[in-house]
Amino acid sequence: MIKTIIFDFGNVFINLDIEGATQQALKTFEIESFSEEMIAFNSFYEQGLISTDEFLEFYTENFPKLSNDELIDVWNFILKDFPEHRLDFLKQLKSDSNYKLILLSNTNSLHINWIKKQIPIYEEFKSCFDAFYLSHEIQLRKPNQDIFEFVLSDNKLNAEECLFIDDNTDNINTAKSLGLKTWNITPETEDVSNMFKIKSNLF
Template identity: 60%
Template structure:
């Protein structure tokens, strides 16, 4: 029986435009594909191993034609709307107190600052959770197994009594290997609010 629900943030609660953000970045940087060095820097930043100032400075040095504002706008391009019906869904779950609720997201300071500014109910959303983990704050990142082990240990929960919902296959496969039940949500045709219908065999 599932006692703990572990949710990703992007494309589970807040909508993302991954393809649009990538194309926008490639156009801006005049690249055909994202160089490995940029991927590595982005990963370090997401894991909290680079300060925002260092991160932005790196891009300014490598793309001197771009302003700081253009760089930050390009970085935040991926973030779209957060439908209020998903807030209502998690608020209902929180009020029922049937499950421990955990958020586990690969994110970074610039993104979370944008969300705090643009999503008026961010604090209401955050307080629905028993634990709220952002990769840059805990310096751990999905799909590395140590992030899942951290969540299990910190909250004294059993993998077989936990369900992890994430839109990235790599992330759910890593969790599955530790014995955690998973739902690799397809954001193009599934919605987290239908969790108890889609995964009814677990409840």
């Protein structure tokens, strides 16, 4: 029996353009692929292990033609709209009080700052959750096992009573290995607001 629903943020509530952002970055940086160092710095930043200043300094040293504002625009290109019907769905879930609601997102300060400025419903969205975990704030990151163990322990949850929703297969596989029920959502064809229809077998 599902008692807790753990949601990802990107491509579950807020729409992302992952492929578009990748192509935009490669074009702006005039490179064919991301170096291992770039991938590592992005991960460090997402995990809150380096500051925004340190993150931007790394990129300005490697791409001196670009200003901080240009770098921030490239970094935030991935973020798109937040359809309000998904907030309505979440508010109804909260109102019904049948499930503990948790957000678990890999993100970073620049993305959250953009969202706070551009998505007026963000604070209302955040208030719907019983617990709200952002990777850069807790210094843990999906798909690592320790972030799931932290959430389970922090909320005294039984894994088999939790449903975890994410668009990333690696994150889903880690959750499955710990015994959580999962929904590997496909953003192009599925919407979280149809959860009870699409995943009726779990409820």
